[in-house]
Amino acid sequence: QVELVESGGGVVxxxxxxxxxxxxxxxxxxxxxMHWVRQSPGKGLEWVALIWYNGGNTxxxxxxxxxxxxFRDNSxxxxxxxxNSLGVQDTAVYYCGRDSPSGGIDVWGxxxxxxxxx
Amino acid sequence: xxxxxxxxxxxxxPGQSITISCTGTNxxxxxxxxxxxxxxxxxxxxxxxxxxxxxxxxxxxxRFSGSKSGSSASLTISGLQxxxxxxxxxxxxxxxxxxxxxxxxxxx
Numbered sequence: 001q002v003e004l005v006e007s008g009g010g011v012v013x014x015x016x017x018x019x020x021x022x023x024x025x026x027x028x029x030x031x032x033x034m035h036w037v038r039q040s041p042g043k044g045l046e047w048v049a050l051i052w053y054n055g056g057n058t059x060x061x062x063x064x065x066x067x068x069x070x071f072r073d074n075s076x077x078x079x080x081x082x083x084n085s086l087g088v089q090d091t092a093v094y095y096c097g098r099d100s101p102s103g104g105i106d107v108w109g110x111x112x113x114x115x116x117x118x
Numbered sequence: 119x120x121x122x123x124x125x126x127x128x129x130x131x132p133g134q135s136i137t138i139s140c141t142g143t144n145x146x147x148x149x150x151x152x153x154x155x156x157x158x159x160x161x162x163x164x165x166x167x168x169x170x171x172x173x174x175x176x177x178x179x180x181r182f183s184g185s186k187s188g189s190s191a192s193l194t195i196s197g198l199q200x201x202x203x204x205x206x207x208x209x210x211x212x213x214x215x216x217x218x219x220x221x222x223x224x225x226x
Contacts (some may be wrong), residue, residue, distance in 0.1 A: 035216065037164075044221040045156070045164065045207050050214070059214050095163055103152035103169035105213060110163055 002026035002107050004096050009112030014087055022079040022096030022109055030054070030074035033099035036081045038092035039111075046092070049081065050099070063089075086116045121206050122147070122219035129225040130198045138222045140208030145216065147210060148189035155165045155184060155193045156207045158221075164207065168193060200226050 008020040011085070036048040049070040050059045058070050069082040079096050093111040099104035123141040130136040140153065147153055151171045156164040166175050168184035171191060181196045195202055203226040206220040 033213075037216075037218075043211075044205075045218045047209075047216040047218060050216065061215075079127075091181060099211075100166070100169065103173065104166045104175075104209070105156075105164075105216075106127070106166045106175060108163040108165070 002098075004098065004107055004109035006094065006096055006109040006112035009094065009114045011115045011117060012086055013118055014116055016086055017082070018085045018086060018114060020081040020083070020094055020096075020112055020114070022081075022103065024077045024079065024098075027075040027098070027107075029072075032101075034070075034079045035097040035099055036070060036079075037095045037097055037105070037107055037108075037116075038090075039095070040089075040092040043092075048094070049080070083114070086114075088116050090114060091116050120213060122210060123217040124206075124208060124222045126190050126220070127223045127225065130195075132198055132200065132226060134198050135194060135196045136224065138152060138193045138195075138206055138208075138224070140193070142189050142191070142210060144189055146189070147186065147191055150210075150212075152211045153184070153186060153188065153191040154209045155180060155182075156209065158205045158207065160204075167206075195224070198226050202226055 018027045051070045067085045072079045095111045096109045097105035098107035153171045155168040156165040171186045172184040206222045210217045
């Protein structure tokens with residue numbers, strides 16, 4: 001079945017880095033654009049980043065631009081989010097999601113939790 | 119692009135219909151049909167309920183319907199059921215970015 005599984009979350013100190021992974025299965029990963037979306041505790045959904053199917057283009061929310069990088073390894077069906085210079089405002093559950101050609105994000109992972117705290 | 123505006127909460131009784139609004143601008147919702155709706159139960163990942171304003175993915179109940187007028191989109195839940203109690207988010211997607219609304223808590 002179609003599935004996305006995130007990993008790599010944890011508790012880190014401000015100013016440090018973390019890399020999240022999203023393993024895809026059950027579909028042709030290299031054919032789909034992919035998103036990262038986050039949700040801070042008790043808050044709403046916030047779009048973080050988008051990467052096109054071939055990795056040729058990437059786009060970021062203003063809140064993470066210059067600090068986060070999104071990339072993918074289509075040979076391993078895996079999406080990544082490299083997060084640098086983390087701040088307490090980056091504390092959230094991070095979800096990866098598949099961009100549907102028909103519209104919307106039609107497949108979501110279960111999320112991985114990132115806590116930035118001193 | 120600024121955030122989309124949703125009411126913080128909407129409530130209804132079982133069997134009733136409710137409508138959640140999502141207000142954007144002439145530059146986003148007012149110009150394109152790239153509006154989606156997501157349902158999120160506590161502790162779970164979001165689920166796509168409506169895409170491109172009014173289309174339902176396979177498996178989504180026909181009790182959920184979407185529409186648009188001007189720069190506002192709406193999600194209507196008919197025949198409200200206890201399991202519909204959740205947070206609902208609208209979103210505007212382009213090939214470059216995505217913008218979410220603040221979310222609406224639906225209480226049944």
